[in-house]
Amino acid sequence: NAGVMQNPRHLVRRRGQEARLRCSPMKGHSHVYWYRQLPEEGLKFMVYLQKENIIDESGMPKERFSAEFPKEGPSILRIQQVVRGDSAAYFCASSDSDGPLRQYFGPGTRLTVT
């Protein structure tokens, strides 16, 4: 059973470009969570999605950030018009119907904005 997959592992974008981060949950998992980790910080929750629904986006910046988890395909975290402050590691986690008590994390995507 493959774990949570994230791609790309490293992404470099210039200021003003768009970044798309992908997350494929573990097989059978229908809950996806995105977290952001700034240097020397813990992970901070951004958004919680189930298939085709955003459940909680209280940690998501109001502008430039969006997330989706379509019926088919991976979950996408999209950052428009990136700025240097968006440079961070972005982690995706997934869980089954038991909820976040058994969250499995992907390896993360390190975004660098130049």
Place this chain on the structure above:
Amino acid sequence: AQTVTQSQPEMSVQEAETVTLSCTYDTSESDYYLFWYKQPPSRQMILVIRQEAYKQQNATENRFSVNFQKAAKSFSLKISDSQLGDAAMYFCALPLSGNTPLVFGKGTRLSVIA
């Protein structure tokens, strides 16, 4: 709001010795879970141990155990017989509320000295 505090930014331990990492938290929930995650240099988030707040017995996983003091809202991690592979960042976490996503502390960087 839920908060998690790790007051030790860095700790070190001699190989084969025991070390305890501290974590305090605040929550308005009466029933909840607490977690310790390990993040090695690969940045992969690995679940180390989980404690259910309604259980008085402290959780144990091989060389890892917790000292859970519910009244004091304290949740420390003890690593026995420390190994070089234990060197990593360690994060304490609990759910925002109920079964919703996790709130993480800022982490403790553990070094293991040969």
